[in-house]
Amino acid sequence: MSAVATDLAIRARAVAKAFGKGDSRVVALHSADFDVPCGEMAMLVGPSGCGKTTLISIIAGLLARDHGELSVLGTDPSALSGDKRTSWRLKTVGFVFQQFNLIPQLSVVENVAVPLVLGGTRMSEAIERSSEMMARVGLKGRERGSPIKLSGGQQQRVAIARALVNSPKILVCDEPTSALDGATGQSVMELIAETCRGPDRAVVIVTHDERIFRFADRIAHMDDGRVDRLTDRDGNPLDGAAPQGGAPMEQHA
Amino acid sequence: MRIFALKMLFGDSAKFYGILLGLGFATLLISQQSSIFVGLMSRTFGFITDTPQAEIWIADPDQRYLDDNKALRTTAVQRIRGIEGLEWAVPLYKGLIMVQLPDGQRQMSQVIGIDDSSLIAGPSRMLEGTLDDLRRSDAIIVDERACRREFMLKRPPEGGPPRKLRVGDVVELNELRAEVVGICKATQTFQSQPVIYTTYNRAIQFAPPNRRMTSMILAKAAPGEDVDALCARISERTGLSAFPTDAYREKTLQYWIRETGIPINFGTSIILGFVVGVAVAGQMFYNFTLDNLKYFGAMKAMGATTPRLLGMVSMQAATVAVLGFGLGIGITSAFGLTVPGDRLAFRMTWHIPLVAAGAVTLICVASAALGMYRVFRLDPADVFKG
Numbered sequence A: 001m002s003a004v005a006t007d008l009a010i011r012a013r014a015v016a017k018a019f020g021k022g023d024s025r026v027v028a029l030h031s032a033d034f035d036v037p038c039g040e041m042a043m044l045v046g047p048s049g050c051g052k053t054t055l056i057s058i059i060a061g062l063l064a065r066d067h068g069e070l071s072v073l074g075t076d077p078s079a080l081s082g083d084k085r086t087s088w089r090l091k092t093v094g095f096v097f098q099q100f101n102l103i104p105q106l107s108v109v110e111n112v113a114v115p116l117v118l119g120g121t122r123m124s125e126a127i128e129r130s131s132e133m134m135a136r137v138g139l140k141g142r143e144r145g146s147p148i149k150l151s152g153g154q155q156q157r158v159a160i161a162r163a164l165v166n167s168p169k170i171l172v173c174d175e176p177t178s179a180l181d182g183a184t185g186q187s188v189m190e191l192i193a194e195t196c197r198g199p200d201r202a203v204v205i206v207t208h209d210e211r212i213f214r215f216a217d218r219i220a221h222m223d224d225g226r227v228d229r230l231t232d233r234d235g236n237p238l239d240g241a242a243p244q245g246g247a248p249m250e251q252h253a
Numbered sequence B: 001m002r003i004f005a006l007k008m009l010f011g012d013s014a015k016f017y018g019i020l021l022g023l024g025f026a027t028l029l030i031s032q033q034s035s036i037f038v039g040l041m042s043r044t045f046g047f048i049t050d051t052p053q054a055e056i057w058i059a060d061p062d063q064r065y066l067d068d069n070k071a072l073r074t075t076a077v078q079r080i081r082g083i084e085g086l087e088w089a090v091p092l093y094k095g096l097i098m099v100q101l102p103d104g105q106r107q108m109s110q111v112i113g114i115d116d117s118s119l120i121a122g123p124s125r126m127l128e129g130t131l132d133d134l135r136r137s138d139a140i141i142v143d144e145r146a147c148r149r150e151f152m153l154k155r156p157p158e159g160g161p162p163r164k165l166r167v168g169d170v171v172e173l174n175e176l177r178a179e180v181v182g183i184c185k186a187t188q189t190f191q192s193q194p195v196i197y198t199t200y201n202r203a204i205q206f207a208p209p210n211r212r213m214t215s216m217i218l219a220k221a222a223p224g225e226d227v228d229a230l231c232a233r234i235s236e237r238t239g240l241s242a243f244p245t246d247a248y249r250e251k252t253l254q255y256w257i258r259e260t261g262i263p264i265n266f267g268t269s270i271i272l273g274f275v276v277g278v279a280v281a282g283q284m285f286y287n288f289t290l291d292n293l294k295y296f297g298a299m300k301a302m303g304a305t306t307p308r309l310l311g312m313v314s315m316q317a318a319t320v321a322v323l324g325f326g327l328g329i330g331i332t333s334a335f336g337l338t339v340p341g342d343r344l345a346f347r348m349t350w351h352i353p354l355v356a357a358g359a360v361t362l363i364c365v366a367s368a369a370l371g372m373y374r375v376f377r378l379d380p381a382d383v384f385k386g
Helices: A002-006 A052-059 A082-092 A108-118 A123-136 A152-164 A182-196 A210-215 B002-011 B013-044 B076-081 B131-135 B144-148 B200-206 B227-238 B245-259 B262-291 B293-302 B306-338 B351-377 B380-385
Strands: A008-019 A026-037 A041-045 A067-072 A093-096 A170-174 A202-206 A218-223 A226-231 B056-059 B086-100 B106-114 B125-128 B139-143 B170-173 B176-185 B195-199 B212-214 B216-221 B241-244
Touching: A008 A052, A008 A202, A026 A041, A026 A052, A026 A067, A026 A202, A026 A218, A041 A052, A041 A182, A041 A210, A052 A067, A052 A170, A052 A202, A052 B380, A082 A093, A082 B293, A093 A152, A093 B293, A108 A123, A108 A152, A108 B002, A108 B293, A123 A152, A152 A170, A152 A182, A170 A182, A182 A202, A182 A210, B002 B013, B002 B306, B013 B245, B013 B262, B013 B306, B013 B351, B056 B227, B056 B245, B076 B086, B076 B216, B076 B227, B086 B200, B086 B212, B106 B200, B131 B139, B131 B176, B131 B195, B139 B144, B144 B176, B144 B195, B176 B200, B195 B200, B216 B227, B227 B241, B241 B245, B245 B262, B262 B293, B262 B306, B262 B351, B293 B306, B293 B351, B293 B380, B306 B351
Parallel strands: A026 A226, A041 A202, A041 A218, A093 A170, A170 A202, B106 B195, B139 B176
Antiparallel strands: A008 A026, A008 A067, A218 A226, B056 B216, B056 B241, B086 B106, B086 B170, B086 B216, B125 B176, B139 B195, B170 B176
């Protein structure tokens, strides 16, 4: 992939996005620049409404950008048509949601198997691979139980197992620790850090939880639809960061 | 994903059983009420069905339906026999006469007097004795159903416990002696009175005297004769109404459908069944889809295409439709098999399950379509909005 050649898993330049039309038009992203090198864990932080969720949704191929440039492992998901983008998401992106979104009627291992089955893997093989993934996240022996009988931390581990079971290159996490207590949140982050990093992978996490900043390789501070500054986990400005604050969206519009 | 769709459905047991019961109840109400309605309507022309020998039914022009007794002059049959193109024509008496049983009980009964010589229009099935036994003096044949019910002797003349009326017993019809010579199985009519067969001439002796004693005339066309043309000829020559069997059955049926409130009563129950299905099962299935919307959203984000998710909802709807219909039609069938036919008119024709299936399909398709619309409109980005 070209992304590996450039060592950037994610490269966003002047990405802009607005919702609605006319008087009800709201600009969520004015002009965001954001890079994530391969093998790194990046965090998006900032006040509510600053555009974190919009940016992560565009990177993950859930939303299409209005303007700017985007490359995720060499592909611009916004340029793909609906079905192709869905297929790209299935192969490329793993999701960890704030509310876990585990299906209560399915067993734990069946929840983990969902992305594999969506990808066309036979059920028996999907269950086998999902069981292996559950062992990796420390939930061996809980395969047949119901997810609602697990603790919050265990449910988030199941969600992580589900996100990783088909080996996605990009892991996107939305507030993965917000529903967890401090200790459980730390252990979940340790799990993400140890299982998701690799030379051909990248992790993007949206969070408000400062306690997990220590896991980040870079932290993008967002405000008013832009990446305001880029720091390391200790708050020091990062050298060689992508140029920030491109042309405002209004100029494109 | 089909297996996951089914597990999601069965896993939400409260909603699943609620939907199932709603659809089952709707199917039960629609099919059971329809079957009883069809059963009742079939009884209105039961005598016509039981008399396959007759091709032409001749009656007073003002007669509205089979049991609307507007008697003809006893000479009418002679006039009919004079019309060319008929193989035979026989008189029929059909009327209510008071019967006194051997133990003194009195019961108004429907007496059918059939042609003395040919015995055409006799009971279709004899359980004891033969139709020819009617040629004996004072002979009558009694319906088996009446023997078990209205003609049950509470104080038999010979003493002992109550027993059914049986062959050899002597009863009185309008205070005239009659002897039971046979027991038959007659198709139950819409009227609930016991049915007694005898010959025409004996019947008009039992009945109160009147110049008009012939209830109707049954006839058969000669071979090669056009029945419709013959009916028209009879009407033209005699001023009486003449109908081919099918038309007469339809005329009787249409009277009950158009002139009575029966279809409205049953129709209300059937519509109620449909409304219950929509209100309970349809609403519950839609809510089930809404409850799962966030999971469908998560799956959409993870890479499930919209057609795939719509397929899951369709499969869930089809499953509850089949199971709910099966439950309802199964209970209706068990009801029909269990309840005695002489107590309740019940006739499930092949159309009825089809109509019930159509109603259930409509309920499921409508509720699934609403749910599918929500799934179709689902924005996968919403999963990040909590």
